[in-house]
Structure formats: C-alpha cells, structure tokens
Amino acid sequence: MDPYAALRFKEFNIFLAVRFAMVFAWSMQFIVIEWQVYSLTKDPLSLGIIGLMEVIPAVGMALFAGHVVDQKEKRNLLIKCILGFSVISLGLFLVSHPKLEAALEQDKILYTIYFLVFLGGLVRAFIGPTIFSLIALIVPKKIYPNAATWSSSTWQLASVLGPAVAGFSISWIGIHWSMCVIFAFSVLALLFLLKIPPKPILNPKIGEPVFQSLRDGLRFVFGNKAILGALTLDMIAVLFGGAVALLPIYAQDILHVGSEGFGILRAAPAVGASITMLGSTRFPLHKNAGKKLLWAVFGFGVCIIVFGISELFWLSVLALFLSGAVDGVSMIIRQTILQLKTPDNMRGRVASVNSIFVGSSNELGAFESGLAAKLLGTVQAVVFGGIMTLLTVGTTALASPAFRRLDLSKDVDDQD
16 A cells, blocks of 8 residues: 555644644643642652543543544534643643742642643544544545554654653753644644535434433443454553653653753654654554564563663663553554454444543553552552553453454455
C-alpha cells in the first residue's frame, strides 16, 4: 500500500491539523497543571488526584457519549467539544494569574483546578469517539489502516512537542502565560475544523433507545476476541505502568533537572512512539500482530523498571524513549484492529469502550502511581508497576493461545 495514501486527501490533512492542535494543547495543559499542583502541594497524591478528577467523568459518560456520537453529525459535535475545551483552558488561564493566586487560599486554587480538570474529563468522553468516527467519513475504507497510522503519528508528534514546550514555557514565561498559549492552540484547532464540511450520519437506527444502543455496542465489543484481547492487555499494562504521572517528582526531587528536564522526560516516550509510527507506514505491523503486541508490552514493562531505578538523567530519558517506541507498536496494532473490525454505525460506541479500557486507564494509572508512591515510595511504586506489567503479559500469553496467533494480514488484504 502507498505509505502516503491518506495524505492525498485534502480533508484528511486538515483533520490532522485539527488533531495536532488539540493534542498539543491538551498535553501541554496537563503538564502545566501537574507542575503547578505539585509546586503548590509537594504531595505525590495530588498528582494522582488530577488523573482521578479527569477519569471519573470520562468513564462515567463514555458509553452515553458513544451513543450520542453514533446518533449525531460528527463535525459539528467536534466543534462543540473544542469550544468546551477552550472554555476550560480560559478558566485555567484566569485562575493561574499571579494576583489571583496571591489573593486566594491554596486549597481554593487546587479545588478550582480539580473542578476544571473534571469538566475536561466530560469533554474528553465525547472528543475521542467523535475523532475516531470522523476519520472513517473522510477517507475510503481501503486506506483506514494507513489513515489510522498517520492519525496516531500526529497524536504522538503533538504529544512530543506539547510537554517539551510546556517545560520550557514554564521556565521562560511562567504558568499563567503558558495557559494562554494552550488557549490559543484550541482556537486554532477550531478555525481549522471549520474548513471541513458536515458529514452524513451513517447510523440507520437514528432515535434508537439509549439502553438498547449501549447494549448492542457492549455486546459487539465483548463478542470480538481480537478487540477485547487487545484492549484488556493494553488497559492493564497502562494501569500499572503509569510512571509518567510521577515525573514531576523525578524531575524535582530525584534527578534534579528542573522544569526544562521535566519537559524532556515527559516528551521522551512520545518521541519513541512517533518514530515507531512513522516507520510503520513503510513497515506495517499486521503480520503476527498478537505476538508483536505481547512482546511490545513486555518491553514496555522492562523500560518502566529501568526508569524507576535510574538516577542518571540520560538513562531515564533513554528508558522512557524506548518505552514509547514499544508502546507505539501496541497503539498501532490496537487502532488497526478497531478500524478494520468496527462497523460504521458502531464506531462511536466502540471508541467509547476503547476510551474506558485504554484512555481512562492512563488517569487510573496516574492515581494508582500517586497512591502507590504515597504508600511505598516513588521508586518502589514505579518498579512495582513495571513488574505487574510483566506479569500481565505472561498471564495473557499463557491463558490465550488464540491471541498469540492473532494475524491481521488477511483483514488488511480484504480492504484492497
């Protein structure tokens, strides 16, 4: 297949610009919030609370959001999501003003930040399924795998630059004006999205009762072994391997590299994943996908353990870089499975289940890491997470021979 097939569609390029701007803003915002909160509290549990405040609404609304996405026009729904994010970014910009911080008690500032993060979780419940569904309306079905790879690569590139820019901007212009940059990128995403016209609704069951719709979506996901296996493996690995939530502690108290070093640490996994994804446009991962996914998650666990015990900045960066490289393999295989095996009328609901299994496990992993660091200590918590990831891979490999034999080559060939 042409490695640039999806890029030959003008609307898809506009879509990539929207996704880049949004992911850049979102990832930068999360980093700035982490830095601000830990600087205020010096409490690792407060970092876990940030993740918990986002994951509660994201999980609680996910299934309903998937139903809404399948019932509504995708482009206009995404506009509403970006507007919601912009309002939240504006709120964080205002609450981080130095004069307001000086006038308010620390607890009030923290509760306001947590509340805005909670609202962000509501937006995220809708934005993931909407983006996943919109891709399928922009490019032909035969190039879904290529489009998914470029979309994921764009996500990773923005995830590289967002944390890196956040680290430097905190040092150069401070938290307050860093929030202003985030707001500007959300507005930029909105302007790009307006260049894409509304798309048709492909769901033949418009007006279907909510509970019937949700039941059909869950039945489809849990009845598809390839989808369920990939989501479960990735969820558990991310849940226990959420070391990135503790990076502010490593940057400030263990490696002593400041906000700029923090930005580099935070960006390292995404750099590795970006290289993997760009390489996959020329060297697809369809063949023996099950084995590759298991080895990738195993490598991820090893990298997390190395990072946990490292006291050298360069070794920590290398471990995080390699963790991102192998995690990129996992992400590509999972997205390819979802795009190839999901019917058009169920994309919103399947994507919402994916967000519960995988997306929200990032925040649950952040809470688990913060709690474990509070109880066990930071280094011990990270090493524990890596060991649990290795045990998860071993259990999956032994318990599911069918998953080890998973091969997507035929599914890809059938789309040509």
